[in-house]
Amino acid sequence: MFSSLIENAFRQAQENGDLDNLPGAGKPIAESSLTSDPFAHVYAESGTMTPLGEMQRKIEAAKQRLAGATDPEAKRKIQAEISELEMRKAVEMETWKRYG
Template sequence: MERPRWETPVERAIREAQERGEFDDLPGAGRPLHLGDPEGPEDPLWWVRRKLEDEQLDLSAAMPPALAMRKEAAGYPESLLDLRTEEAVRTVLEDFNRRVRRDRLRPPDPGMPQLLAPTVDVDAMVEGWRALRAASQAVEVDPPVTTGQARARRRWWRRGR
């Protein structure tokens, strides 16, 4: 291999690595790079979706508020199962309806259609929450803890101090 008269430090590092054979056994050697979408060529933003998956990014903060609220409402009442009291569930749902009404007063972005999120029926959601909570409590029965497991838990607790 003929060496150029002048090369950048990066080019020199690459050339020296090639001479040492560090690039010889790389996975996929001798095959073309796959830069297309495996789902099909009709999605021009395939690379954005792949990057989001690779980086495990959540773009819910980038959504318009109405779409974010629609997504939030689609998770009800399942997303409310961690709440212990009916009062807490009602508080969350009433706050959601308050945010929806406030968002409706906001003027639409220029050049964009007005997106609206629907309010939720608080009483119907509370009934759904009650039914789901009763079903989940009937299923959740803790297995008995053996003496060895109890000792291991106590030792772990002491280690964490």
């Protein structure tokens, strides 16, 4: 059932012309862009990040803020934010390993 929904949506997008003139159409995917994340090249070509990449970017930004923080309360809040982001990333990675 799920695959037929996807096939119908894909066919409808083709008929509507939604897939015409996409960047990189007809070109092979560069070997260097093939990673364990099968959609990483799609995100890279569109100029966006994978959800895990975006989460890692947020972690790095929070770590930079932590390095510059001087107020103990602000440091605790940033550390809590980093812990939450790292936990969410670990859960996402585990989910991907199990069900991806």
